[in-house]
Amino acid sequence: DAKTTQPTSMDCAEGRAANLPCNHSTISGNEYVYWYRQIHSQGPQYIIHGLKNNETNEMASLIITEDRKSSTLILPHATLRDTAVYYCIARLNNAGNMLTFGGGTRLMVKP
């Protein structure tokens, strides 16, 4: 799996959009970009994933650059409950391929 680089921490005001960047400059053509988050003491939670096109679901939007070397996870209206560690993962999409969680970005949503 390609290595990903994320800022260690970020702050966001409640109600504003949270934009979390991820660099994956060595990503291969068949590796997907996945985002998970982990709220303190809980198991990780899947957010979204994509290959080339931008993706949106009920939780977030994923913007992948045209060269696929970086991406941004957008939480459109952050709430206090979005305070968590967010992990960006580049991986092949097969069942046996583990999720390799690095350090992630600690997002603090403030009132």
Next chain:
Amino acid sequence: DAGITQSPRHKVTETGTPVTLRCHQTENHRYMYWYRQDPGHGLRLIHYSYGVKDTDKGEVSDGYSVSRSKTEDFLLTLESATSSQTSVYFCATAGQSYNEQFFGPGTRLTVL
């Protein structure tokens, strides 16, 4: 949350004793995983299963064994626990569309 439960949720044991952690799911998911999470190392895969009696090793499998005799249960065994196996253990499952892994609440294991 895919109906995943883990037992026990907390355990303290002594070096050299055997320990078995259980993961139980109610969603009939085919794939099941065991991860450990340690400060500075993120989440690392120990073993995974792609069906009943079908298992394979992950990144950090030494000192661990697994068994899956039923779809709903995936057991992780530490044959002789060591202090380096003190960690939080997470079970995860994935269905046919294995894009999304669902994680259990975790088991905090302390080996003294």
